[in-house]
Amino acid sequence: MKLLLILSLAISAYAFTPAQTKLAKYLHEVGKLHGYGNSLPAIALVESNLGLYQIGAISADFGIMQISIKSHLAHIGVADTVLNRSKYATLLVTNPDYCINAALTELNYWKSVRNRTNYTKYIASYNQGNTISNYDYVRKVSNAIQQLKQANILQ
DSSP states (O other): OHHHHHHHHHHHTTOOOHHHHHHHHHHHHHHHHHTOTTHHHHHHHHHHTTTTOOEETTTTEETTTTEEHHHHHHHHTOOOOHHHHHHHHHHHHHOHHHHHHHHHHHHHHHHHHSOTTOHHHHHHHHHHTTOOOOHHHHHHHHHHHHHHHHTTSOO
């Protein structure tokens, strides 16, 4: 009986809603165009549970990719004001393509700053910026890739 319960919990841990599955597949296709095929949906799984949690009230990160509003405003050259934070946070939450493009910009930035071939460093930097020792985050992204593969969302 205990084994059946454990197996049941393991299977349900990888159950995604139709909306999450659709989003993950879309992120995979967009990611492939930019060299982040499996990573982009995995990051969204780690950051927002594939869109279920899009507002980081404590962290001030927003959207399916949990973009830091402070970093985003700096990257697009917009003054960091209350009005701009509200405007762009709303845009990140309500416009998935805008949020995805912001994430791609962030990933490309860190990939150019870090060794282009060092996946661990630029994925860690996506989450922590200049702190590249966030290997726990990289492990979470790698685990998310495996979860998405086990759910037959990624091949």
